[in-house]
Amino acid sequence: MAQPQSGRTIVSRPPVGITGNERMAALSDGIFAIVLTLLVLEIRVPEVAPEELSHALSEMWPKAIGYAISFVVIGLYWVLQHNMFQYIKRHDRTLLWLNLLFLMCVASMPFPSGLIVRYANEQAPVIFLAVSFIATGLSLDLIWWYASTYRHMVDERVDKTLIGLVHQRLLISLIFHFAAIGLSFVNVSFAKLMFILAVGLYLLPSRLSAYHHQESGPKQATRGE
Amino acid sequence: MAQPQSGRTIVSRPPVGITGNERMAALSDGIFAIVLTLLVLEIRVPEVAPEELSHALSEMWPKAIGYAISFVVIGLYWVLQHNMFQYIKRHDRTLLWLNLLFLMCVASMPFPSGLIVRYANEQAPVIFLAVSFIATGLSLDLIWWYASTYRHMVDERVDKTLIGLVHQRLLISLIFHFAAIGLSFVNVSFAKLMFILAVGLYLLPSRLSAYHHQESGPKQATRGE
Amino acid sequence: MAQPQSGRTIVSRPPVGITGNERMAALSDGIFAIVLTLLVLEIRVPEVAPEELSHALSEMWPKAIGYAISFVVIGLYWVLQHNMFQYIKRHDRTLLWLNLLFLMCVASMPFPSGLIVRYANEQAPVIFLAVSFIATGLSLDLIWWYASTYRHMVDERVDKTLIGLVHQRLLISLIFHFAAIGLSFVNVSFAKLMFILAVGLYLLPSRLSAYHHQESGPKQATRGE
Amino acid sequence: MAQPQSGRTIVSRPPVGITGNERMAALSDGIFAIVLTLLVLEIRVPEVAPEELSHALSEMWPKAIGYAISFVVIGLYWVLQHNMFQYIKRHDRTLLWLNLLFLMCVASMPFPSGLIVRYANEQAPVIFLAVSFIATGLSLDLIWWYASTYRHMVDERVDKTLIGLVHQRLLISLIFHFAAIGLSFVNVSFAKLMFILAVGLYLLPSRLSAYHHQESGPKQATRGE
Numbered sequence: 030m031a032q033p034q035s036g037r038t039i040v041s042r043p044p045v046g047i048t049g050n051e052r053m054a055a056l057s058d059g060i061f062a063i064v065l066t067l068l069v070l071e072i073r074v075p076e077v078a079p080e081e082l083s084h085a086l087s088e089m090w091p092k093a094i095g096y097a098i099s100f101v102v103i104g105l106y107w108v109l110q111h112n113m114f115q116y117i118k119r120h121d122r123t124l125l126w127l128n129l130l131f132l133m134c135v136a137s138m139p140f141p142s143g144l145i146v147r148y149a150n151e152q153a154p155v156i157f158l159a160v161s162f163i164a165t166g167l168s169l170d171l172i173w174w175y176a177s178t179y180r181h182m183v184d185e186r187v188d189k190t191l192i193g194l195v196h197q198r199l200l201i202s203l204i205f206h207f208a209a210i211g212l213s214f215v216n217v218s219f220a221k222l223m224f225i226l227a228v229g230l231y232l233l234p235s236r237l238s239a240y241h242h243q244e245s246g247p248k249q250a251t252r253g254e
Numbered sequence: 255m256a257q258p259q260s261g262r263t264i265v266s267r268p269p270v271g272i273t274g275n276e277r278m279a280a281l282s283d284g285i286f287a288i289v290l291t292l293l294v295l296e297i298r299v300p301e302v303a304p305e306e307l308s309h310a311l312s313e314m315w316p317k318a319i320g321y322a323i324s325f326v327v328i329g330l331y332w333v334l335q336h337n338m339f340q341y342i343k344r345h346d347r348t349l350l351w352l353n354l355l356f357l358m359c360v361a362s363m364p365f366p367s368g369l370i371v372r373y374a375n376e377q378a379p380v381i382f383l384a385v386s387f388i389a390t391g392l393s394l395d396l397i398w399w400y401a402s403t404y405r406h407m408v409d410e411r412v413d414k415t416l417i418g419l420v421h422q423r424l425l426i427s428l429i430f431h432f433a434a435i436g437l438s439f440v441n442v443s444f445a446k447l448m449f450i451l452a453v454g455l456y457l458l459p460s461r462l463s464a465y466h467h468q469e470s471g472p473k474q475a476t477r478g479e
Numbered sequence: 480m481a482q483p484q485s486g487r488t489i490v491s492r493p494p495v496g497i498t499g500n501e502r503m504a505a506l507s508d509g510i511f512a513i514v515l516t517l518l519v520l521e522i523r524v525p526e527v528a529p530e531e532l533s534h535a536l537s538e539m540w541p542k543a544i545g546y547a548i549s550f551v552v553i554g555l556y557w558v559l560q561h562n563m564f565q566y567i568k569r570h571d572r573t574l575l576w577l578n579l580l581f582l583m584c585v586a587s588m589p590f591p592s593g594l595i596v597r598y599a600n601e602q603a604p605v606i607f608l609a610v611s612f613i614a615t616g617l618s619l620d621l622i623w624w625y626a627s628t629y630r631h632m633v634d635e636r637v638d639k640t641l642i643g644l645v646h647q648r649l650l651i652s653l654i655f656h657f658a659a660i661g662l663s664f665v666n667v668s669f670a671k672l673m674f675i676l677a678v679g680l681y682l683l684p685s686r687l688s689a690y691h692h693q694e695s696g697p698k699q700a701t702r703g704e
Numbered sequence: 705m706a707q708p709q710s711g712r713t714i715v716s717r718p719p720v721g722i723t724g725n726e727r728m729a730a731l732s733d734g735i736f737a738i739v740l741t742l743l744v745l746e747i748r749v750p751e752v753a754p755e756e757l758s759h760a761l762s763e764m765w766p767k768a769i770g771y772a773i774s775f776v777v778i779g780l781y782w783v784l785q786h787n788m789f790q791y792i793k794r795h796d797r798t799l800l801w802l803n804l805l806f807l808m809c810v811a812s813m814p815f816p817s818g819l820i821v822r823y824a825n826e827q828a829p830v831i832f833l834a835v836s837f838i839a840t841g842l843s844l845d846l847i848w849w850y851a852s853t854y855r856h857m858v859d860e861r862v863d864k865t866l867i868g869l870v871h872q873r874l875l876i877s878l879i880f881h882f883a884a885i886g887l888s889f890v891n892v893s894f895a896k897l898m899f900i901l902a903v904g905l906y907l908l909p910s911r912l913s914a915y916h917h918q919e920s921g922p923k924q925a926t927r928g929e
Contacts, residue, residue, distance in 0.1 A: 052279055052336050054727055059287025059509075062734025066811045067295070070742070074818040083828050097808070104804040108797065111727050122333065122463055129329040133322070136291045143299040153308050238797055277504055277561050284512025284734075292520070347558065347688055354554040358547070361516045368524040378533050502729055502786050509737025517745070572913055575786065579779040583772070586741045593749040603758050 046119035046182045053128050054114060060132050061107045064139060068099050071143065095146045098228070099139075105231050106135055106165060113173055113195065119182040127172045134165035145221070155213040155220045159206045162227070166206070170199045194237040202227040271344035271407045278353050279339060285357050286332045289364060293324050296368065320371045323453070324364075330456050331360055331390060338398055338420065344407040352397045359390035370446070380438040380445045384431045387452070391431070395424040419462040427452040492631045496569035503578050504564060510582050511557045514589060518549050521593065545596045548678075549589075555681050556585055556615060563623055563645065569632040577622045584615035595671070605663040605670045609656045612677070616656070620649040644687040652677040717856045721794035728803050729789060735807050736782045739814060743774050746818065770821045773903070774814075780906050781810055781840060788848055788870065794857040802847045809840035820896070830888040830895045834881045837902070841881070845874040869912040877902040 072092050075085040110131065117124075141161045144154040176182040177192045205227035212220040297317050300310040335356065342349075366386045369379040401407040402417045430452035437445040522542050525535040560581065567574075591611045594604040626632040627642045655677035663670040747767050750760040785806065792799075816836045820829040851857040852867045880902035888895040 047340065049340070052283055052339075055280060055283040055730060056287055056332065058727055058730040059284050059512075059734050060291050062509075062731055063288055063291040063738060065807065066735050066738040066742070067291070069812045069815060072812075072815055074815065074822050076822075079823055079826050082823055082826055086828055086832070096812070100804075100808045100811070104801070104808075107731065107804075108800050111800065112797070114727075115722065115724070122337070125333050125336065126329070126457075129325070129332075132290065133325045133329075136325070137294050137297075137321070140294060140297055140299065147299050147301075148304055148307055151304050151307055153311055157311070232801075272565065274565070277508055277564075280505060280508040281512055281557065284509050284737075285516050287734075288513060288516040292516070347562070350558050350561065351554070351682075354550070354557075357515065358550045358554075361550070362519045362522075362546070365519060365522055365524065372524050372526075373529055373532055376529050376532055378536055382536070497790065499790070502733055502789075505730060505733040506737055506782065509734050510741050513738060513741040517741070572783065572787070575783050576779070576907075579775075579782075582740065583775045583779075586775070587744045587747075587771070590744060590747055590749065597749050597751075598754055598757055601754050601757055603761055607761070 044119060044181050044183075046121040046124070046180060048119050050114060050117065050120055053120060053125060057107075057110060057128065057132060060136055061103065064103055064136060065100060065107075068096055068103070068139060068142075071139075071146075072096060091149075092146065095142070098225075099142045102142075102228055103135065103138060105228060106169070109169060109199065109231075110172075113169070116183045116187050116191075117172075117176045118184045120176075121180065121182075124172065124176060124180075124182065127168065127175055131165065131168040131172060134161065134168050137161065138165070150217055152213045152217055152220075155217055156210055158224065159209040159213075159220075162206045162224070163203055166199055166203055170196060173199065191237075191240060194235075194240055198231075198235060198237050202230055205230070269344060269406050269408075271346040271349070271405060273344050275339060275342065275345055278345060278350060282332075282335060282353065282357060285361055286328065289328055289361060290325060290332075293321055293328070293364060293367075296364075296371075297321060316374075317371065320367070323450075324367045327367075327453055328360065328363060330453060331394070334394060334424065334456075335397075338394070341408045341412050341416075342397075342401045343409045345401075346405065346407075349397065349401060349405075349407065352393065352400055356390065356393040356397060359386065359393050362386065363390070375442055377438045377442055377445075380442055381435055383449065384434045384438075384445075387431045387449070388428055391424055391428055395421060398424065416462075416465060419460075419465055423456075423460060423462050427455055430455070494569060494631050494633075496571040496574070496630060496632045498569050500564060500567065500570055503570060503575060507557075507560060507578065507582060510586055511553065514553055514586055515550060515557075518546055518553070518589060518592075521589075521596075522546060541599075542596065545592070548675075549592045552592075552674075552678055553585065553588060555678060556619070559619060559649065559681075560622075563619070566633045566637050566641075567622075567626045568634045570626075571630065571632075574622065574626060574630075574632065577618065577625055581615065581618040581622060584611065584618050587611065588615070600667055602663045602667060602670075605667055606660055608674065609659040609663075609670075612656045612674070613653055616649055616653055620646060623649065641687075641690060644685075644690055648681075648685060648687050652680055655680070719794060719856050721796040721799070721855060721857045723794050725789060725792065725795055728795060728800060732782075732785060732803065732807060735811055736778065739778055739811060740775060740782075743771055743778070743814060743817075746814075746821075747771060766824075767821065770817070773900075774817045777817075777903055778810065778813060780903060781844070784844060784874065784906075785847075788844070791858045791862050791866075792847075792851045793859045795851075796855065796857075799847065799851060799855075799857065802843065802850055806840065806843040806847060809836065809843050812836065813840070825892055827888045827892060827895075830892055831885055833899065834884045834888075834895075837881045837899070838878055841874055841878055845871060848874065866912075866915060869910075869915055873906075873910060873912050877905055880905070 072089065075082065075089070077085045138161055141154060141158040145158050148154050173192075173195050177187055177195075205223045209220040209223035209227075212223060297314065300307070300314070302310045363386055366379060366383040370383050373379050398417075398420050402412055402420075430448045434445045434448035434452075437448060522539065525532065525539070527535045588611055591604060591608040595608050598604050623642075623645050627637055627645075655673045659670040659673035659677075662673060747764065750757065750764070752760045813836055816829060816833040820833050823829050848867075848870050852862055852870075880898045884895040884898035884902075887898060
């Protein structure tokens with residue numbers, strides 16, 4: 030209610046687009062739910078003689094770890110998009126399509142993931158997966174740029190600092206993905222390590238998270254009950 | 255609040271039906287999410303020797319492009335239905351069933367899409383896909399006609415000009431789909447070009463979009479924050 | 480606001496349970512969306528030589544019709560449950576479980592449907608499908624009885640006449656399903672005709688629909704805009 | 705409105721986090737819907753000669769019972785999470801991730817379930833399933849501990865008694881799951897009985913349910929209409 034003025038040059042522009050992003054969120058949640066659930070369907074119950082079951086199961090650990098990592102990675106994109114749409118309150122046709130582009134990247138992710146599990150020591154899957162991550166990250170960053178800067182579809186909590194922190198959070202991981210492509214020409218294992226580092230980066234606490242909570246925490250809390 | 259009067263002959267009729275289209279939207283979003291996600295499952299990880307992987311992947315480009323086009327086409331129907339239901343605020347039993355008819359068309363679309371990918375040079379898949387597009391387009395147009403004209407289930411922004419623009423936008427692509435059927439007897443490649451043109455048509459900016467924003471933009475924006 | 484009194488003996492009881500049925504609706508819509516979409520996945524793109532494609536497609540009509548009928552039947556249960564939850568505004572643990580029981584019946588419906596398509600002239604699939612319909616119908620009726628009569632979880636529009644009309648609409652089709660079981664011992668085709676009649680029954684306009692609209696139409700409409 | 709004071713030491717802390725758990729709920733409902741529906745897809749229409757169909761169907765009873773039990777077990781986790789999020793009104797990044805952890809456990813449940821159906825008399829599936837239940841239960845309990853005790857993200861109805869009753873309800877079943885692991889070294893059938901007992905426990909009325917209704921019933925009911 031007390032409008033903060035310092036550094037909030039964005040807010041002075043009138044907001045554009047139509048309110049009501051519920052269905053964009055619902056479509057996104059549906060696609061994420063399906064992708065997350067179908068991952069585990071790749072892990073089939075082994076068809077062996079009962080006395081060989083323990084051995085067959087013990088050989089499935091790489092698949093299980095691959096499943097857990099894939100789940101975390103795709104869950105991460107869900108968290109990133111979820112948090113972004115806490116700020117984006119309006120949309121137009123272009124934003125609907127940018128979100129569909131992001132969802133296309135997410136929905137196609139099981140393919141490079143499956144590739145890297147199946148061909149663990151090859152270069153091609155590393156490049157496919159890195160390109161997939163880069164496309165997904167860029168499309169999500171494009172949504173943020175479009176809604177926060179090119180058009181004004183965000184709520185009053187969003188200022189220039191926050192816009193920058195979100196961009197930084199999305200784009201910094203691309204360094205690791207480009208590094209993975211470069212390293213794949215030298216050593217596939219080092220390249221794959223880059224993917225782990227890129228995910229690990231997001232699991233750490235961030236300046237964005239701190240800024241967000243300092244900003245919105247108290248205001249939201251009073252609205253809470 | 256200030257009711258515009260000029261050319262708004264529809265609004266004078268009392269609205270009919272029950273408010274609350276959330277579950278119709280939720281069912282639609284669910285079906286779209288599944289159809290969009292299952293498309294990519296058709297692209298299986300190739301099972302070849304590691305040294306043949308690059309070659310196997312390089313042969314998958316047609317499938318990848320087919321996937322992207324299918325995603326855009328089905329995404330397009332989602333955007334069209336999404337935008338239509340920004341205006342439709344009430345429903346009755348008949349509208350529930352018309353929406354189910356539209357969803358049946360959407361859910362069955364992977365079959366003709368798969369057909370045309372598998373049998374690239376045959377006439378029958380072209381006709382199947384054209385008929386599928388025509389049925390989907392007509393069922394969506396039927397929803398609009400029923401909700402806006404036959405019954406009055408739309409909100410106060412909808413006037414005769416908007417009703418006409420939405421019909422025009424939905425029906426104009428049918429020309430291309432009928433042309434695809436006709437051309438399929440002459441040349442399958444020309445016929446398939448019609449599908450691309452029909453989609454391209456929707457990606458261009460439209461008079462409807464401009465009219466919609468002029469109408470709803472300022473009003474919505476003030477509601478925005 | 481003006482509380483109608485005549486014949487509304489139910490309303491005098493205080494309502495019980497917790498408001499907020501959104502997640503029960505969301506789970507239901509998700510399950511319906513998946514079941515409706517997976518139906519068509521059973522129709523695989525035929526793998527034949529290109530010159531045999533037309534012939535192969537012409538032999539798929541029974542499957543297409545089976546798909547359309549299954550879609551309509553499951554869509555019908557969605558419409559019935561959707562309309563019922565227009566009235567049910569509260570829930571408790573028991574209602575959550577009754578709804579899960581109904582959803583279990585819905586989710587298992589593809590099995591008897593697939594059975595009857597695959598074994599068109601056998602008695603067993605007819606009995607399986609009839610039992611499946613009876614279980615689904617009874618579980619939905621149980622939800623209505625529990626929410627409207629045993630507990631009081633419905634809104635103020637629900638009176639004794641409406642309660643009776645909903646029961647009648649759900650239970651009358653069971654006559655046809657029991658008849659299908661009986662006829663299956665004599666003639667499988669006659670038995671299958673009963674399923675068509677049971678569905679056709681629901682597609683006709685009903686006293687319930689008329690009563691519902693007379694009740695809620697005007698009140699809702701004023702809320703509409 | 706009249707704030708009850710006795711024993712409500714939690715409420716005195718200010719609430720933290722952001723309101724709006726709709727998308728967390730939507731993702732959860734989507735994943736539950738898919739897992740629940742995919743269970744039945746494991747039951748394939750048998751491919752036998754028509755005269756052997758009755759025999760083939762009669763041999764499918766164990767699968768049908770396995771399906772029903774799996775549906776009830778996963779439905780149970782939905783009910784538990786659903787009821788928990790009736791109280792949890794806010795979230796932060798950590799809670800999003802704890803919920804994703806819980807959903808990962810739920811989404812992976814079809815694997816140990818399939819294992820125990822396929823290898824009915826082996827020890828390994830019993831241990832897998834028990835570990836799966838323990839992980840799912842603990843992750844759900846972690847959500848509750850985090851939201852109710854470590855941070856304060858719950859509504860004003862939650863006091864120390866309720867916090868304890870929810871923990872008790874979630875953790876008491878773990879005794880049976882640990883017992884199943886222990887018994888699996890002696891007798892696989894006894895171990896599997898533990899799973900049935902653990903589920904049966906949840907289907908009984910509980911002190912939590914009674915407490916919940918005593919608490920929220922009247923307050924909610926007045927909000928009802």
